[in-house]
Amino acid sequence: MSGRIFLLGDDIDTDQLAPGQYMKGGLDMLAAHCLEAARPDFAGSVKPGDVIVAGKNFGMGSSREQAAEALKHLGLAGVVAKSFAGIFYRNALNLGLPVLVADDISAVEDGDAASLDPAAGELVLEARNRTVRLEPLPDNLKPMLADGGLVPHLKKRFAAERAKEAGE
Amino acid sequence: MASTLAQKIIARAAGRDSVRPGEVVTAQVDLAMIHDSGGPRRVEPILKELGVGLFDASKVVLISDHFVPGDTDEGARILELTRQWARERKVAFHDGEGICHVVLPERGHLKPGMLVVGGDSHSPTGGAFGAYMFGIGATEMAGVLATGEIWLKVPGTILIEWQGRLSPGVLAKDIMLALCGRLGMDGGQYQAVEYTGEAIAALSMQERMTLSNMAAELGGQAGLIAPDATTEAYLESVGGSAGDWLGLVTDPGAELAAHHVFDASTLEPQVAAPHSPANAMPVTQAPETRFEVAYIGACTGAKYEDLKGAASILRGRKLAPGLALKVAPASMRDQQRAADEGIMAVFEEAGAQVLPNACGICAGYGADRLGEDVTCISSTARNFQGRMGASSSKIWLASPLTVAASAITGQIADPREFLNDGEGVA
Numbered sequence: 001m002s003g004r005i006f007l008l009g010d011d012i013d014t015d016q017l018a019p020g021q022y023m024k025g026g027l028d029m030l031a032a033h034c035l036e037a038a039r040p041d042f043a044g045s046v047k048p049g050d051v052i053v054a055g056k057n058f059g060m061g062s063s064r065e066q067a068a069e070a071l072k073h074l075g076l077a078g079v080v081a082k083s084f085a086g087i088f089y090r091n092a093l094n095l096g097l098p099v100l101v102a103d104d105i106s107a108v109e110d111g112d113a114a115s116l117d118p119a120a121g122e123l124v125l126e127a128r129n130r131t132v133r134l135e136p137l138p139d140n141l142k143p144m145l146a147d148g149g150l151v152p153h154l155k156k157r158f159a160a161e162r163a164k165e166a167g168e
Numbered sequence: 169m170a171s172t173l174a175q176k177i178i179a180r181a182a183g184r185d186s187v188r189p190g191e192v193v194t195a196q197v198d199l200a201m202i203h204d205s206g207g208p209r210r211v212e213p214i215l216k217e218l219g220v221g222l223f224d225a226s227k228v229v230l231i232s233d234h235f236v237p238g239d240t241d242e243g244a245r246i247l248e249l250t251r252q253w254a255r256e257r258k259v260a261f262h263d264g265e266g267i268c269h270v271v272l273p274e275r276g277h278l279k280p281g282m283l284v285v286g287g288d289s290h291s292p293t294g295g296a297f298g299a300y301m302f303g304i305g306a307t308e309m310a311g312v313l314a315t316g317e318i319w320l321k322v323p324g325t326i327l328i329e330w331q332g333r334l335s336p337g338v339l340a341k342d343i344m345l346a347l348c349g350r351l352g353m354d355g356g357q358y359q360a361v362e363y364t365g366e367a368i369a370a371l372s373m374q375e376r377m378t379l380s381n382m383a384a385e386l387g388g389q390a391g392l393i394a395p396d397a398t399t400e401a402y403l404e405s406v407g408g409s410a411g412d413w414l415g416l417v418t419d420p421g422a423e424l425a426a427h428h429v430f431d432a433s434t435l436e437p438q439v440a441a442p443h444s445p446a447n448a449m450p451v452t453q454a455p456e457t458r459f460e461v462a463y464i465g466a467c468t469g470a471k472y473e474d475l476k477g478a479a480s481i482l483r484g485r486k487l488a489p490g491l492a493l494k495v496a497p498a499s500m501r502d503q504q505r506a507a508d509e510g511i512m513a514v515f516e517e518a519g520a521q522v523l524p525n526a527c528g529i530c531a532g533y534g535a536d537r538l539g540e541d542v543t544c545i546s547s548t549a550r551n552f553q554g555r556m557g558a559s560s561s562k563i564w565l566a567s568p569l570t571v572a573a574s575a576i577t578g579q580i581a582d583p584r585e586f587l588n589d590g591e592g593v594a
């Protein structure tokens with residue numbers, strides 16, 4: 001799926017992604033205010049398939065999962081950053097939101113048309129015929145992301161265990 | 169193989185002789201801590217969906233702190249749900265006894281060498297006891313509660329060494345603000361931060377907890393301190409022991425991701441300007457800033473020793489006109505001890521408002537949250553925009569000593585000018 005790029009800076013924190021004052025309003029409201037401090041136009045204009053490209057330490061701050069949930073809710077194809085805060089990184093993958101590290105994002109410009117291929121580890125900048133290489137995901141996480149996150153992944157695992165027990 | 173403390177703990181939890189940085193391993197979890205905010209209300213629906221129970225109820229500790237005292241309809245509902253879950257799931261439950269990171273060790277749940285996950289970002293606090301403790305989100309916590317295991321990318325170790333001794337009036341909090349300023353909020357690179365050196369060895373357990381707590385602000389996964397006689401004495405006081413892990417250290421020659429060396433003796437009290445702990449500077453270089461609120465609270469800055477230090481500065485002095493001092497002792501037990509020793513009386517005489525043993529304003533909850541345009545100096549760990557209330561409010565971070573001194577002058581003050589002889593310096 002193809003989308004457009006929102007280019008952000010360093011140190012985007014979880015309070016910007018999921019502002020505390022809207023936490024009570026549910027995911028719809030939270031998503032509607034996602035990133036409004038850094039990009040007031042973000043929640044209103046983001047479309048499914050769009051990609052965030054950011055600098056270092058994306059998602060720093062609290063362990064609140066709503067930070068990743070809000071992005072997923074808005075239909076983002078994923079986030080590419082120079083680095084991620086550890087808890088956010090884990091949360092995003094657990095929720096099935098692709099997050100990928102790129103050493104060099106200098107080729108990317110805000111508003112570029114792009115498509116993200118997590119499995120291949122590529123961000124293709126379509127209009128400019130360029131590809132940004134992404135670090136491959138750790139092997140243990142690929143099946144989880146392919147299953148859509150930790151919960152569906154564990155469901156599959158428990159179902160397999162139950163089937164095995166029943167068969168014995 | 170020469171190993172770091174982090175590697176030793178993770179190897180044991182993963183059932184391996186040794187592990188190498190960068191390897192991905194699956195480890196057995198010794199303890200899982202959850203609180204009322206990210207706990208039952210978020211994990212139970214997932215456990216239901218998975219159709220499974222807890223991997224081991226005796227390894228789960230639930231602590232209510234975020235929505236205590238439940239003075240809103242929503243807070244009361246969440247606390248009720250939390251209490252009901254504790255009864256049904258038969259887990260250890262500390263209800264209204266204080267903030268999770270302080271209550272967990274205080275009630276004897278932590279031991280060196282453990283691999284512990286916490287449903288809160290300041291979970292590295294447990295590293296002060298030589299436990300590899302780190303924070304995870306609610307979905308991952310549900311996975312841990314269901315399976316008892318978690319994957320880890322074996323971290324490198326960033327050794328942070330503080331040589332010499334801290335001067336009077338300078339605390340662990342100043343070390344952390346200075347580190348945030350120098351290394352930045354990603355200086356920890358989601359690796360294991362380990363604190364070492366003469367200044368660290370000389371610190372009490374509660375001061376060490378402040379260092380480990382704010383490993384989160386450095387972006388470390390964990391914030392370790394090798395268990396020594398100070399650790400052992402604390403553990404014995406809560407009915408535990410370090411056992412085999414006493415004296416276990418990072419081996420000389422172990423591969424390190426980085427090694428930073430600092431001089432504790434020249435460190436000055438620090439403040440961090442809004443809206444990042446990385447905006448740290450010595451109090452002596454801070455711009456003139458007036459405060460309407462001073463807050464001594466949070467797991468980071470309102471433990472017994474924090475209260476004691478702040479009170480030593482406030483004793484016999486008055487608050488700046490128009491300034492509100494709010495004190496939320498980090499745990500019931502610490503508040504009791506402070507009350508027994510006349511420390512709470514000092515706050516009351518100064519006209520401070522004493523709030524429940526809970527996260528309160530630090531989490532932006534409750535009627536006392538900061539209003540529009542309020543400027544606050546706070547002993548908490550984080551000053552992101554809007555964290556403690558209105559997004560127009562501004563938070564300066566400082567040690568409890570500096571907060572107390574600033575409450576007297578109404579602006580950024582150097583606590584060293586208020587030290588009473590022989591007291592208040594941990």
Ligand code: SF4
Binds near residue numbers: 267466
């Ligand atoms: S006191 Fe603040 S930092 Fe500590 S657990 Fe509560 S909200 Fe988090």
